[in-house]
Amino acid sequence: xxxxxxxxxxxxxxxxxxxxxxxxxxxxxxxxxxxxxxxxxxxxxxxxxxxxxxxxxxxxxxxxxxxxxxxxxxxxxxxxxxxxxxxxxxxxxxxxxxxxxxxxxxxxxxxxxxxxxxxxxxxxxxxxxxxxxxxxxxxxxxxxxxxxxxxxxxxxxxxxxxxxxxxxxxxxxxxxxxxxxxxxxxxxxxxxxxxxxxxxxxxxxxxxxxxxxxxxxxxxxxxxxxxxxxxxxxxxxxxxxxxxxxxxxxxxxxxxxxxxxxxxxxxxxxxxxxxxxxxxxxxxxxxxxxxxxxxxxxxxxxx
Amino acid sequence: xxxxxxxxxxxxxxxxxxxxxxxxxxxxxxxxxxxxxxxxxxxxxxxxxxxxxxxxxxxxxxxxxxxxxxxxxxxxxxxxxxxxxxxxxxxxxxxxxxxxxxxxxxxxxxxxxxxxxxxxxxxxxxxxxxxxxxxxxxxxxxxxxxxxxxxxxxxxxxxxxxxxxxxxxxxxxxxxxxxxxxxxxxxxxxxxxxxxxxxxxxxxxxxxxxxxxxxxxxxxxxxxxxxxxxxxxxxxxxxxxxxxxxxxxxxxxxxxxxxxxxxxxxxxxxxxxx
Numbered sequence: 001x002x003x004x005x006x007x008x009x010x011x012x013x014x015x016x017x018x019x020x021x022x023x024x025x026x027x028x029x030x031x032x033x034x035x036x037x038x039x040x041x042x043x044x045x046x047x048x049x050x051x052x053x054x055x056x057x058x059x060x061x062x063x064x065x066x067x068x069x070x071x072x073x074x075x076x077x078x079x080x081x082x083x084x085x086x087x088x089x090x091x092x093x094x095x096x097x098x099x100x101x102x103x104x105x106x107x108x109x110x111x112x113x114x115x116x117x118x119x120x121x122x123x124x125x126x127x128x129x130x131x132x133x134x135x136x137x138x139x140x141x142x143x144x145x146x147x148x149x150x151x152x153x154x155x156x157x158x159x160x161x162x163x164x165x166x167x168x169x170x171x172x173x174x175x176x177x178x179x180x181x182x183x184x185x186x187x188x189x190x191x192x193x194x195x196x197x198x199x200x201x202x203x204x205x206x207x208x209x210x211x212x213x214x215x216x217x218x219x220x221x222x223x224x225x226x227x228x229x230x231x232x233x234x235x236x237x238x239x240x241x242x243x244x245x246x247x248x249x250x251x252x253x254x255x256x257x258x259x260x261x262x263x264x265x266x267x268x269x270x271x272x273x274x275x276x277x278x279x280x281x282x283x284x285x286x287x288x289x290x291x292x293x294x295x296x297x298x299x300x301x302x303x
Numbered sequence: 304x305x306x307x308x309x310x311x312x313x314x315x316x317x318x319x320x321x322x323x324x325x326x327x328x329x330x331x332x333x334x335x336x337x338x339x340x341x342x343x344x345x346x347x348x349x350x351x352x353x354x355x356x357x358x359x360x361x362x363x364x365x366x367x368x369x370x371x372x373x374x375x376x377x378x379x380x381x382x383x384x385x386x387x388x389x390x391x392x393x394x395x396x397x398x399x400x401x402x403x404x405x406x407x408x409x410x411x412x413x414x415x416x417x418x419x420x421x422x423x424x425x426x427x428x429x430x431x432x433x434x435x436x437x438x439x440x441x442x443x444x445x446x447x448x449x450x451x452x453x454x455x456x457x458x459x460x461x462x463x464x465x466x467x468x469x470x471x472x473x474x475x476x477x478x479x480x481x482x483x484x485x486x487x488x489x490x491x492x493x494x495x496x497x498x499x500x501x502x503x504x505x506x507x508x509x510x511x512x513x514x515x516x517x518x519x520x521x522x523x524x525x526x527x528x529x530x531x532x533x534x535x536x537x538x539x540x541x542x543x544x545x546x547x548x549x550x551x552x553x554x555x556x557x558x559x560x561x562x563x564x565x566x567x568x569x570x571x572x573x574x575x576x577x
Binding site: 052053054075076079081083085087089090091093105106107108143146156 | 311394397400402
């Protein structure tokens with residue numbers, strides 16, 4: 001059990017006749033930043049809630065940090081877990097600082113840690129204001145501070161960047177990187193694929209209550225064997241020269257926009273194509289290799 | 304499994320209590336109690352053609368009639384959304400991921416709300432006790448304190464029912480409906496049903512158990528507790544003769560009231576833990 005901090009085996013959840021989660025297996029290693037992606041209704045939140053012991057499993061087993069979530073010591077394990085629910089709801093009548101005090105007390109964390117956490121999420125100036133007056137983004141940040149109370153070893157973040165502006169999203173991921181440096185394991189869900197694709201270590205694609213694929217973004221791309229795009233800038237006659245150089249390779253398409261050429265080709269053809277392009281010399285001014293986005297991968301798995 | 308962390312209960316209770324202090328719930332309810340009690344103390348005997356404070360027994364008898372309507376209503380309103388409210392707002396999930404058991408959460412909620420209710424009752428009726436104290440004998444003060452204590456227990460019993468409804472109800476709207484229904488049943492309908500049954504059977508069948516059926520209603524337990532512990536009232540109502548001796552013992556009645564507090568709360572915990 002020591003090699004995994006989250007371990008799910010054959011987890012299913014039925015709501016009446018609807019099977020929301022169908023036999024999910026999942027292993028997450030300590031210190032990983034793990035993404036769970038899927039569209040709304042794919043079963044992400046249900047799986048999350050089961051992992052946190054909020055709703056009972058229909059069948060299967062989940063262990064967190066080696067402890068079965070139905071076990072008698074799980075209440076103790078909770079002290080090592082932080083959770084930020086989707087659309088976090090806090091208490092409107094309390095101030096930001098009082099909110100953290102309440103959660104700190106319940107987690108048996110000294111209250112003196114609260115001010116530093118508010119600072120970390122950029123809420124120091126709003127600490128004395130009632131949550132009622134907070135914007136959605138501020139509530140989300142306060143919820144995040146709450147999740148960080150007591151230096152948890154495992155963080156569950158359900159759609160954590162909902163309502164955050166781009167600057168706050170960047171700050172948020174900066175904090176996640178710091179936490180990762182401290183060895184914290186993080187599981188986060190998102191349906192904004194572009195946002196998490198360069199930021200997670202591994203991810204799982206969930207669809208219809210099942211995990212369709214698990215791995216690094218790169219591994220998933222390769223497994224899908226989606227075409228990539230070479231973007232080339234160059235001088236006059238570029239298109240003709242490139243077309244000639246590419247002859248005989250498995251090219252899907254060549255499109256021209258402005259003075260750029262977009263060549264879609266299979267992954268296998270990438271290296272031969274690059275070798276040939278290198279022979280074009282000065283005709284070529286610039287070159288980018290564009291990998292398929294996580295979105296392409298995601299829709300590839302759904303198809 | 305059976306361990307209870309009283310610290311966690313205290314934290315939740317503290318939050319609930321201070322919430323009610325801060326949003327002036329406690330103040331408002333205290334004022335309502337004070338005003339009503341004063342009005343009743345001075346005008347309660349107006350039907351007999353006199354105003355002004357009379358005896359403590361008559362005052363308590365009038366207050367009992369008031370409290371029997373008011374306190375159950377206030378307790379039900381206070382407690383009906385304790386759990387379902389958190390669930391509906393979405394804050395319950397977060398609470399349950401913290402190192403607190405469901406049992407501790409319910410007990411904490413209950414303790415905090417019960418403290419707010421008890422505080423209001425003591426402040427509201429206590430203020431009237433202080434105002435009346437110059438004209439009261441030590442014995443009368445003792446009676447009045449007994450009345451306050453039983454009023455608190457009555458509140459606790461209905462709060463316990465409210466928290467139970469709050470666990471069972473699917474949403475706040477239904478919980479409020481159930482709370483109002485509970486109030487109607489225990490405060491308005493129950494006695495009528497009992498009386499109706501007594502009249503229909505002309506007292507022929509099981510007349511002797513009817514007094515015991517009153518124990519099935521915490522509001523009636525409260526009435527019995529107060530009305531029959533006061534000699535003047537007992538003779539006034541001419542009830543002493545029909546009431547079994549066993550039920551006029553305050554300790555027995557207090558025990559029944561305690562069961563009305565513990566019972567629904569235990570059901571609430573059982574249900575919430577499933």
